[in-house]
Amino acid sequence: SYELTQPPSVSVSPGQTARITCSGDALPKKYAYWYQQKSGQAPVLVIYEDSKRPSGIPERFSGSSSGTMATLTISGAQVEDEADYYCYSTDSSGNHGVFGGGTKLTVL
Amino acid sequence: EVQLVESGGGVVQPGGSLRLSCAASGFTFDDYAMDWVRQTPGKGLEWVSLISGDGGRTYYADSVKGRFTISRDNSKNSLYLQMNSLRTEDTALYYCAKGTGGSSNWFDTWGQGTLVTVSS
Numbered sequence: 001s002y003e004l005t006q007p008p009s010v011s012v013s014p015g016q017t018a019r020i021t022c023s024g025d026a027l028p029k030k031y032a033y034w035y036q037q038k039s040g041q042a043p044v045l046v047i048y049e050d051s052k053r054p055s056g057i058p059e060r061f062s063g064s065s066s067g068t069m070a071t072l073t074i075s076g077a078q079v080e081d082e083a084d085y086y087c088y089s090t091d092s093s094g095n096h097g098v099f100g101g102g103t104k105l106t107v108l
Numbered sequence: 109e110v111q112l113v114e115s116g117g118g119v120v121q122p123g124g125s126l127r128l129s130c131a132a133s134g135f136t137f138d139d140y141a142m143d144w145v146r147q148t149p150g151k152g153l154e155w156v157s158l159i160s161g162d163g164g165r166t167y168y169a170d171s172v173k174g175r176f177t178i179s180r181d182n183s184k185n186s187l188y189l190q191m192n193s194l195r196t197e198d199t200a201l202y203y204c205a206k207g208t209g210g211s212s213n214w215f216d217t218w219g220q221g222t223l224v225t226v227s228s
Contacts, residue, residue: 001170033214035153042203042218043153054216086153090213095167097143097155097213 002026002091004100011106018074020103022087025068032070033088034063036081037102043086047072077107110134112204112219119225124194128222130187130204138162138182141207143215144189146200146224156202157189161210172198194226 004024012018022032031050035043045054047063050070060075070089074081087100116128130142144156157178158167166178177190187204201223205215 031214037153042220044218045216048208048214048216088153088155088214094213095158096169097145097158099145099153099155102152 002096002098004087004089004098006085006087006100006103008101009104009106011108012077014079014107015076018077018081018105018107020072020074020085020087020105022070022072022089022100023068024070024089024098024100026092027065027068027070027089029092030089030094032063032065034070034072035086035088036083037086038083046085074105077105079107081105082107110206110217112206112217114202114204114219114222117202117222117224119227120194121228122194122196122226124226125190125192126194126224128189128191128202128204128224130219132185132187132204132206135206137180137185139210141210141212142178142180142187143205143207144178144187145203145205145215145218146198147203147221148197148200154200158207158213159187161207165211191224194224196226198224199226200224 034047037043050065051063084102111133113131159178175193179188201221203221206217
């Protein structure tokens with residue numbers, strides 16, 4: 001079955017840039033989406049269609065995709081950005097969703 | 109404001125059945141596809157199933173295909189997940205999530221989840 005691969009953890013100091021990657025064979029043809037999940041809360045969409053930011057999401061969140069890798073970038077990470085981040089996409093049929101394993105972002 | 113409220117979770121023995129519900133409000137329900145996503149305690153997210161806005165198309169993860177059935181009642185603004193032949197590995201927090209169009213395959217809003225525990 002199709003898989004998306006993320007690093008288990010990323011750690012940065014406040015104000016630094018955090019980059020979280022997601023790799024998958026179908027990403028050249030399928031969009032990537034990014035969800036933030038803080039402890040005890042439901043996930044929240046932070047990036048859609050590779051690089052678009054929903055209303056209400058801070059400008060420090062951005063996304064990009066090239067080849068088989070999508071990247072979520074948090075420029076000037078804040079302590080409140082500490083969370084698990086999941087990439088999401090679909091298989092080549094477009095009918096079956098798949099999540100990456102999640103990346104725990106630590107900002108301290 | 110979009111609201112999704114799941115219910116129906118509980119404790120069930122292996123091999124048993126459970127029906128989850130998701131009550132939607134704040135948007136025109138039948139204009140949007142809906143999904144179920146689950147999260148094993150302390151672990152990651154797993155996409156479970158998708159139903160189109162008109163209910164005519166349904167898709168399932170391989171792990172639940174043949175055991176789970178997604179459905180919707182657009183007159184009641186409600187989404188359902190019938191879960192049969194439950195296994196211990198189905199233990200998870202189950203979220204319903206709103207799609208972004210009638211046949212979209214991604215979602216922009218999640219409920220708070222309902223917990224399903226499969227245990228003898």
